[in-house]
Structure formats: C-alpha cells, structure tokens
Amino acid sequence: MNQAASITWKSRWTFILAATGSAVGLGNIWKFPYITGENGGGAFVLVYLACILCIGIPVMIAEIMAGRAGRSDPIHSMLSLSRDAGGSRAWGMVGAVGMVAGLMIMMFYSVVAGWALEYVFQSASGSYNGAPAEEIEAHFGNLLSSDGQQLIWHSLFSLLTASVVAAGVTRGIGKAVEILMPLLLVFLLVLVGYSAINGNFSAGLHFMFDTDFSRLSGNAVLIAMGHAFFTLSLGMGAIMAYGAYFPGHASIGKTVLTIAALDTGIALMAGMAMFPLVFANDLTPGQGPGLMFVTLPIAFSNMSGGVFFGSLFFALVSIAALSSSISLIEPGVAWMEKRGWRRVPSTFLLGGIAWTGGVASIHYGAVFDALDYLTANIMLPIGGLLIALFVGWRLQRKVVLDETGMKGGPAFAAWYWLLRYIAPIGILIVFLHSLGLFSALGALF
Ligand code: PHE
DSSP states (O other): OOOGGGOOOSSHHHHHHHHHHHHSSHIIIIIHHHHHHHTTSHHHHHHHHHHIIIIIHHHHHHHHHHHHHHTSOHHHHHHHHHHHTTOOGGGHHHHHHHHHHHHHHHHHHHHHHHHHHHHHHHHHTTTTTTOOHHHHHHHHHHHHHOHHHHHHHHHHHHHHHHHHHHTOIIIIIIHHHHHHHHHHHHHHHHHHHHHHHHSOHHHHHHHHHOOOGGGOOHHHHHHHHHHHHHHTTOSSSHHHHHHTTOOTTOOHHHHHHHHHHHHHHHHHHHHHHHHHHHHHTTOOSOOTTHIIIIIHHHHHHTSTTHHHHHHHHHHHHHHHHHHHHHHHHHHHHHHHHHTTOOHHHHHHHHHHHHHHHHHHHHHOHHHHHHHHHIIIIIIHHHHHHHHHHIIIIISOHHHHHHHHTOOSHHHHHHHHHIIIIIHHHHHHHHHHHHTTHHHHHHHHO
C-alpha cells in the first residue's frame, strides 16, 4: 500500500529545516568560496545574488507549489498537474530528468563529502599542527591519487546518506535535520568569530564585496547562474519532492524567502570564515577545488587552536553535505515508493547506482568534472526553465494563486511576473551569453 501521499512534515518549521538542509551543503562551503576565488570575487558574488533573487526564488516557489499541489514525487506531481490543466504527459519528463540529475550530482558530491569526512579525522589527529605547507598540499594530492582511500570515505558517506533516507521522511530526514541544522549554524558562527579574531577580516570583506566587472567573463556569468540553482537545490525536483510533504495550506512565499536568506547568508558566512584566514596567511584565494582542502588547512596549521577549529570546520562541512545528499536521492525513492516498491530496497538500489557512479568519478577525474559541469550549469538551469514555463504558462493563473496560498496582491504579482518573464528570459540570455553568441554578433556588426 502506498502511504507516501499522507505523510507530512511535523510542522512548517521542519519543512524549512529540511529544505534549508538540502540547500546548504558543499555548494555553500566548498564550491561557492572557490568559484568566487576563481572568478574574481565581488562582481561574481553580485551576479550570483541577482540570480538568486530574480530566478532562484521565483523558481523555488514554483517547485514547492507543484510538489504540494501534486502531493507526490516529482514525476507523478508533474503528470497529475499537467493532466488537470489539459497538458501533455511529456511534462512528467521534467521530474524524470531531475531524478537522474539528482543521482548524477550524488556521484561526485559524495566523493567530496568523503574527503571532508577524512579531513575530520585527519585534523583531529593533529597531524596538520605546525606542519609545513608542502606536507599539507601533498596530503591532499595523496588522497586524490589513492582510489582505495577515497573509496572507503565515499562508501561511508553513501551509507550514512542511505540510512537516513531509508528511515523515512519523518523519522529519518525530519529527525536528522532537526538535529543537524542548529548544530551547523552554531559551528559556523563560532568559526566566523574565530576568523574575525585571528584572520584578516577586512581583506576578506574586500575580496568578497569589491566589484570589478572587467574580471567577469561570459562563462563566469553562467557559473554564477548555475550555482544559484545548485545552491538552492533547484531544477531537479529535490525541493518539489520535499514540498509534497509540506503541511497545510500556508503561504509558500515567506517560507521560501526564509530558506533563500538562510542559504545565502550561510554561503556568505562560509566565505567570511575562510577568506580572512587565507589572507592572514598570505595565501591566494584562486586555488580552485583545493581551497577548502589545502589552503584552509595550511591556515589552520599556523594558528592557535587550529586543531580544534579545523576539526570543527570539517565536521560542519560533513553535516552540511549529509543534509543535502539525502535530498538528492529522495525524489527517486519517493517515485519508486509510489510505484509500489518498499522504501528500504528503493533507497539501497538508487544509492547503489549513485555509489557506482561515484567509483567512476573517483577513478576518472574527467568524469567527476563532467558530472559537476553538466548538472550544475546545464541540467539544473534547463530543469528550472521548464518548471518556470510549466507553472507560469501551462497552469491556470487561478490554480497557481490557489496553490501557492498567496493572497494575490503585489507580492503575488511580482513573483508571477518574475516567473513568467524574467526567469525564463534570464536563463536563456545567460545560456546564449555563455555560448559566446553575443560577442559573435558584436563582431559581426
Ligand atoms: N544545494 C546543495 C548544495 O549547495 C546541492 C544540491 C543540489 C542538493 C541539488 C540537492 C539538489 O550543496
């Protein structure tokens, strides 16, 4: 028997924690600081914030609305909403592709989360304390070149994720986020405080907020938009799947603003916890993916309390990763449950597929990079575009008004306008821009 449809979160607050847990993850703490570092700082941050505001937030409202209205996994929710609106069954594909995108993200996500787990133990053992920079750099290199080591940590993280999802929505995911999220916030506040006292805070602030648009390439704009989707967990049905368990009929607008504010605030705080330490130690922020795993441990190794705060930092990263990874496989598990499968075998089947892909991305760096680029910069924005078109143009305005729980008025009008026009056009412009189409046209005329 399928009971999934009748399950809801304990309260609206649990939903906020779960969705924020999904949103806040490696994207905020590992990816955001390093892509900001690679793409020149302030101007990049500004484009990213604009994408969150004009595209991310409107699409998130649409996703939650579709999930709550459909009360099912993303595929079935899209199918039933489309049927009621007299639309095509093809809209179900949005859910299906999203489900696959979730597994694809998990295939590199749990590898990075595995590194973070390894670093918790490594930092706690004190082996970085006062160690020379070359040694710390070599450690990361050795980890990357040891398939066996990575396999152990990747498997451990996959297992942790699967056990939470297998335990179910309320008993597993709901319980986990109620414990993990407050812990994460406390850890982060402590670390920002540490960084404010021991780091070069003003250099960090300047780096993140001084804007110089001449350093912003077309590809950087695409990366900023892709990251807005990635960091809010949009475009692949995670938030839609969680929305299916949204209790009652409360307005979605405020809930989404809370989630987006928490996600953005935490990303900026993660930057403020890291960059001041980087600058205080005369290191460079443009290190790429190694920023968190090389530059930061070097900084910690030079500082008093570095063993404790370093371990705390990587524990924080692991927690954030776990509360996100569960939402990467939940949409698929919910779909299988709806098809009559039991939750536990469904979780282990999908988790196993993601784990296998993870083994490939451990062994082939190119697979890892391709999965990251393809999902974040192509699949999620396209998924988000289709969701915006579906809710904005395919569903009737009256249904949308009803299902969002918004009362009409200026907030609804602003959202609806952003969703119908700005989000789709914005996504298309960024795509064309990144293909170099505009500069090609410019050269032509
Ligand atoms: N939002 C997560 C992060 O920033 C990643 C994620 C993407 C999770 C898509 C679920 C779905 O780390």
